[in-house]
Amino acid sequence: MTTQALLKKLKPEEIAEIETAFKEFDKDDNGSITAEEMHECLRRSHVSHDNSEVSQVIKHMDINRDGNVSYDEYLNYMAHIYTGQPFIPAPESKKKAKK
DSSP, X not given: OOHHXXXXXXXXXXXXXXXXXXHHHOTTOSSEEOHHHHHHHHHHTTOOOOHHHHHHHHHHHOTTOSSSEEHHHHHHHHHHHHHTOOOXXXXXXXXXXXX
16 A cells, blocks of 8 residues: 555544654754654653664664655654554665665
């Protein structure tokens, strides 16, 4: 199912919730989330985690494999979560093939 099809299934308040959460993570307001920003947000929220868990989550959401999670990547991932659809990240070899 495409991201657009998933987004049509979300209620406006769910999209607003996803956007608010993204902004909480994106503290430097540059449009992407780094592992450090995610770690810091989870620490502030008193959510128990370790750096390897954060790295795994970032890697899972980071479709273009640039090391950061853009709003579109985050929205795509969260749309899958909210709708109960499995999220299958792009294979790592795709970026390598483009080089």
